[in-house]
Amino acid sequence: MSNSKTHILVTGASRGIGKAIVESLVQDNVSVVGQSTAGDDDLLAADFTRDGAAGLLWQQALERLDGRIDVLVNNAGLFQPNPLAADDWLESWDRTMTINLTASAELCRLAVLHFQQHDEPGRIVNIASRAAYRGDSPDHWHYAASKGGMVAMTKTIARAYARNGILAFAICPGFTMTGMAEDYLESRGGDKLLADIPLGRVAQPAEIASIARYCALDAPPSMTGAVLDANGASFVR
Structure with missing residues (x-):
């Protein structure tokens, strides 16, 4: 990135991976604004199920x-079960798609329009999931589909705008120790799921945050379009 202060x-910055990303980015040459649904703790509020929420968030973030x-x-x-019956x-399918992919x-x-308008380079980092490639449980078709779409979108952006200095990266975590994953592990039998992870444990939010920080600030331009796995070798491509 440039020597000027990065904005x-x-x-999704109120907890888990998002909160860890914000914490990893708070440094002298970076100014960070986070979003949550409720907008607690100085975060901007945006409910992505509401029409226009993404655009309003963008404008509020620009002002900040x-x-x-x-x-x-x-x-x-959003990671919620959606039984076929x-x-x-x-x-439930539409709600997950709206939050995870459409927003x-x-x-x-x-972001791309903003970068183009100002004729400046920019970066997009999308937090997808191992489910984009491996799939997910029978109750989570919608989640896997939304994350697969996010990966495809990231690759498309990278290919379309690299010449303009607009870079895009996707990160695909496996299970990460957040509130959502803890509930899922408990409901599905944690020991059995952990046995499927060669590393022997789920990822910590700080581990995923370190990858996001690298993509946001330090990854070389030639890495644009990269999809980075962080799943303890539970799915190897």
């Missing part, structure tokens, strides 16, 4: 960051 927007955003980190996501299956796409679009 970064991170979604002196009119410039250099890096977008899309981390906000559920009466509200389609509603991220809206913000990516705004």
